[in-house]
Amino acid sequence: MTVELIGTHQLFGGEQRKYRHFSEVLHSEMTFSLFLPQAKPEIPLSLVWWLSGLTCTDDNFSQKGAFQKYATENQLAFVIPDTSPRGSAIPDVDAWDLGQGASFYLNATQEPWKQNYQMYTYITEELTQIIFRLLPHLSGKESIMGHSMGGHGALMIGLKNPQRFTSISAFAPISNPSKTPWGKKAFSSYLGTDKKSWKSWDATELLAQSSVVPPIYITQGTADEFYGEQLVEHAFLSAAKTKQQQVTYQKAIGYDHSYFTIATFIEDHLKFHSKHLLH
Amino acid sequence: MTVELIGTHQLFGGEQRKYRHFSEVLHSEMTFSLFLPQAKPEIPLSLVWWLSGLTCTDDNFSQKGAFQKYATENQLAFVIPDTSPRGSAIPDVDAWDLGQGASFYLNATQEPWKQNYQMYTYITEELTQIIFRLLPHLSGKESIMGHSMGGHGALMIGLKNPQRFTSISAFAPISNPSKTPWGKKAFSSYLGTDKKSWKSWDATELLAQSSVVPPIYITQGTADEFYGEQLVEHAFLSAAKTKQQQVTYQKAIGYDHSYFTIATFIEDHLKFHSKHLLH
Numbered sequence: 001m002t003v004e005l006i007g008t009h010q011l012f013g014g015e016q017r018k019y020r021h022f023s024e025v026l027h028s029e030m031t032f033s034l035f036l037p038q039a040k041p042e043i044p045l046s047l048v049w050w051l052s053g054l055t056c057t058d059d060n061f062s063q064k065g066a067f068q069k070y071a072t073e074n075q076l077a078f079v080i081p082d083t084s085p086r087g088s089a090i091p092d093v094d095a096w097d098l099g100q101g102a103s104f105y106l107n108a109t110q111e112p113w114k115q116n117y118q119m120y121t122y123i124t125e126e127l128t129q130i131i132f133r134l135l136p137h138l139s140g141k142e143s144i145m146g147h148s149m150g151g152h153g154a155l156m157i158g159l160k161n162p163q164r165f166t167s168i169s170a171f172a173p174i175s176n177p178s179k180t181p182w183g184k185k186a187f188s189s190y191l192g193t194d195k196k197s198w199k200s201w202d203a204t205e206l207l208a209q210s211s212v213v214p215p216i217y218i219t220q221g222t223a224d225e226f227y228g229e230q231l232v233e234h235a236f237l238s239a240a241k242t243k244q245q246q247v248t249y250q251k252a253i254g255y256d257h258s259y260f261t262i263a264t265f266i267e268d269h270l271k272f273h274s275k276h277l278l279h
Numbered sequence: 280m281t282v283e284l285i286g287t288h289q290l291f292g293g294e295q296r297k298y299r300h301f302s303e304v305l306h307s308e309m310t311f312s313l314f315l316p317q318a319k320p321e322i323p324l325s326l327v328w329w330l331s332g333l334t335c336t337d338d339n340f341s342q343k344g345a346f347q348k349y350a351t352e353n354q355l356a357f358v359i360p361d362t363s364p365r366g367s368a369i370p371d372v373d374a375w376d377l378g379q380g381a382s383f384y385l386n387a388t389q390e391p392w393k394q395n396y397q398m399y400t401y402i403t404e405e406l407t408q409i410i411f412r413l414l415p416h417l418s419g420k421e422s423i424m425g426h427s428m429g430g431h432g433a434l435m436i437g438l439k440n441p442q443r444f445t446s447i448s449a450f451a452p453i454s455n456p457s458k459t460p461w462g463k464k465a466f467s468s469y470l471g472t473d474k475k476s477w478k479s480w481d482a483t484e485l486l487a488q489s490s491v492v493p494p495i496y497i498t499q500g501t502a503d504e505f506y507g508e509q510l511v512e513h514a515f516l517s518a519a520k521t522k523q524q525q526v527t528y529q530k531a532i533g534y535d536h537s538y539f540t541i542a543t544f545i546e547d548h549l550k551f552h553s554k555h556l557l558h
Contacts, residue, residue: 010502066542263290
């Protein structure tokens with residue numbers, strides 16, 4: 001399998017790299033970004049996964065996330081996958097909340113999606129192998145985080161793999177997609193109308209079923225234009241309360257859905273992950 | 280004169296705002312961005328001008344500059360003008376280094392540019408009045424900085440107004456545009472082929488003529504793809520040496536022309552400006 005380095009920028013003494021490869025799982029050419037901090041031999045290098053939101057690519061967080069300084073301090077390598085397979089051969093619809101750029105990080109079971117939209121397996125297996133081959137000096141400890149659709153992706157993948165991910169965090173996650181418009185649209189198309197099949201891809205449902213749950217940190221802005229309708233935290237927090245699972249929930253007064261909110265609170269999130277990754 | 284607020288995002292407790300207005304000087308509708316830090320009553324609020332490079336708008340630095348945290352700490356409001364007048368009624372050519380997005384921040388004297396390309400007067404007079412009316416609590420102290428074409432703009436405008444600007448800084452400035460390809464193309468088109476008229480718009484020429492020079496800080500990456508041909512620092516540094524004018528010149532090994540370099544070193548630049556603005 002060829003993984004081609006297509007771009008490198010130096011920053012904070014480390015490197016923001018971009019790679020291209022053909023994914024066997026997705027049957028699609030893919031790009032991903034990788035931030036590799038300047039080495040500090042006294043601190044082990046952990047891996048953090050960042051999953052982006054609807055319409056994004058791996059570039060948005062790389063360029064606007066303002067995370068690299070704090071990732072360097074705490075020796076966190078970041079892998080930033082694209083949000084779906086892409087290209088003219090990949091199924092798509094004329095909508096920004098379904099199809100290309102809107103995979104919801106699940107494995108589709110329905111036509112026309114199931115051949116290519118296997119992002120869960122791509123991330124947790126194929127891309128994982130690529131990253132650990134590229135970075136053989138990783139400590140083996142991993143955390144996962146994301147924004148909006150990717151905030152849900154982080155919660156969902158983290159909750160499905162609680163032994164693997166040391167900690168989970170999310171900005172403005174679609175916490176309960178089975179019950180909110182973006183999620184219902186995507187799940188009915190990717191997974192079909194039988195809602196039983198949705199449960200294993202919905203973070204609130206997964207939390208309710210979980211016996212082991214990594215520490216979770218969520219930031220939600222109150223001026224977020226999608227808060228209330230698309231981003232509903234109550235069911236998730238209530239499931240956490242029922243299980244006596246501690247979720248740190250930061251309500252950010254006056255903050256919106258943009259990367260400016262991420263840039264403001266990313267330092268807090270990386271402190272949270274570092275605390276768990278390094279101890 | 281109507282100045283319309285068309286967007287606001289909260290970050291670091293402050294606001295990244297975007298405004299639209301009709302410029303009488305440019306005969307063009309214009310946008311600009313303004314960062315207003317969360318107030319710290321014990322520190323006076325200074326104003327910093329950021330001038331962007333070729334092809335940019337006011338959004339690039341707002342979104343990728345990672346400056347807002349340090350601007351908040353030091354109570355620096357930032358005004359970020361667009362890089363030229365814009366729109367279908369504004370002269371342009373099919374090139375990214377001349378016309379719209381490529382004003383070089385000067386006052387054009389040649390057709391078809393001179394009616395609209397009066398960016399120097401726009402910035403130093405019209406937009407200045409707008410900003411001081413929007414922010415009546417400013418201390419009155421100002422610094423200026425920028426990147427590439429805007430790095431030169433900052434040097435040029437700062438050197439033409441040494442009593443006004445407390446300090447000047449630049450990332451990868453086109454230090455001597457009369458002698459390098461982008462500059463020669465733009466100056467001959469905007470100012471005509473009589474090179475005598477170029478001297479009052481070229482930072483190296485201005486430095487050689489200046490009697491009063493504010494403190495200057497320059498960062499240049501050695502892996503910058505335009506370094507050497509377009510970005511030539513020797514003449515500028517040599518003019519500074521002749522005048523015994525101290526220029527802090529930071530050669531950033533391995534850094535390129537991107538905003539990743541700016542994000543890495545912006546904290547150093549804002550410390551430099553704050554030292555001069557606050558003392």
